[in-house]
Amino acid sequence: MADQDVDRTLTLLWRRTLGTPQGSRGPKQRVSVDDVVTAAIEVADESGLAAFALRKVADRLGLKLMSLYTYVPGRSELIGLMVDEVLGERELPALTGDLRQRLYTVARHQWDEAHRHPWLLQVDNSRPWIGPNGSDRYEWQLTAVEGAGFTDLEMDQIVTLISGFTASAAKASIEARQAVDRSAMTDAQWWEINAPILERVMPAGAYPISSRVGTAAGQEYSSIGDPQRSFRFGLDRIVDGLERLLER
Known part of the structure; x- marks a missing residue:
C-alpha cells in the first residue's frame, strides 16, 4: 500500500474532525x-464479508465501480471505515x-x-485502522x-483478552444460529433425525464420560449447546483469574 493511500485513509477516518472534503478528485460527487x-x-450486513465487493456497494449507490475509487482507496480501506463507523x-x-x-x-x-453485524468477526484486526470511534472504544475499555x-x-x-x-464466544453463538437457519431445523430436531445412526456408531458404553456429560448438557440446554451461558461462564472465570492476580 502506498504511503499516500495510508494518509488518505487516515484522513477519511477522521474526516468529521478534520473537515476533509467528500471525495478527492474529479467533478462534484453525487454522494x-x-x-x-x-x-x-x-451490503456487509446482508451478504457477509466473504461476499463483500465494491461493485455491490457501487450498484447500491447507483455509481459505476471506478467512481467509487474517488471516495475510498480500495476494499480493505473501506472495510476499515465501516468498522470504525459501526464502533460508534x-x-x-x-x-x-x-x-x-x-x-x-x-x-x-x-x-x-x-x-448486529456478524461480519465484524471476519475482519483482520492484526493492524486495525486508528479511527475516532476505535480510539474512543479503547479509552473506554481501559477505563473499565x-x-x-x-x-x-x-x-x-x-x-x-476480553475482546x-x-x-470467539459471539462467533460460536452466531454460527449456531446460522446452522439452524440453513438447515431449517432446531438442534432437537437434528438429534432426533440422526439418533438412529449415532446409536449404531456409538453403542452403549463406548463413550461413557462423554455420554454422561452430553446427556446432562442436552437435558439442560435442550440443544447442542448454550452459547450465552458459555459466554457468561467463561467471562466469570476470566474475571476470577484477574481478581486472583490482584490479590497476589
Missing part, C-alpha cells in the same frame, strides 16, 4: 463518503460497579455489536480497569 460507508455496511453507532454504556460488572459491560457491548491495581501493560492485555474471548 458523500458517509453515504458510501453506510451503503457498504448494509451506539453510545458506549456507563461503566459502574465493581471490576466484574465493568468488564461484563464491556464484553456485553461487544457481544451485542457482533450479533483503570484504578483497579493493574500495571499499564496488564491493562492492555486485559482489554485484548478476544468475546469475539
Whole structure:
C-alpha cells in the first residue's frame, strides 16, 4: 500500500474532525463518503464479508465501480471505515460497579455489536485502522480497569483478552444460529433425525464420560449447546483469574 493511500485513509477516518472534503478528485460527487460507508455496511450486513465487493456497494449507490475509487482507496480501506463507523453507532454504556460488572459491560457491548453485524468477526484486526470511534472504544475499555491495581501493560492485555474471548464466544453463538437457519431445523430436531445412526456408531458404553456429560448438557440446554451461558461462564472465570492476580 502506498504511503499516500495510508494518509488518505487516515484522513477519511477522521474526516468529521478534520473537515476533509467528500471525495478527492474529479467533478462534484453525487454522494458523500458517509453515504458510501453506510451503503457498504448494509451490503456487509446482508451478504457477509466473504461476499463483500465494491461493485455491490457501487450498484447500491447507483455509481459505476471506478467512481467509487474517488471516495475510498480500495476494499480493505473501506472495510476499515465501516468498522470504525459501526464502533460508534451506539453510545458506549456507563461503566459502574465493581471490576466484574465493568468488564461484563464491556464484553456485553461487544457481544451485542457482533450479533448486529456478524461480519465484524471476519475482519483482520492484526493492524486495525486508528479511527475516532476505535480510539474512543479503547479509552473506554481501559477505563473499565483503570484504578483497579493493574500495571499499564496488564491493562492492555486485559482489554485484548476480553475482546478476544468475546469475539470467539459471539462467533460460536452466531454460527449456531446460522446452522439452524440453513438447515431449517432446531438442534432437537437434528438429534432426533440422526439418533438412529449415532446409536449404531456409538453403542452403549463406548463413550461413557462423554455420554454422561452430553446427556446432562442436552437435558439442560435442550440443544447442542448454550452459547450465552458459555459466554457468561467463561467471562466469570476470566474475571476470577484477574481478581486472583490482584490479590497476589
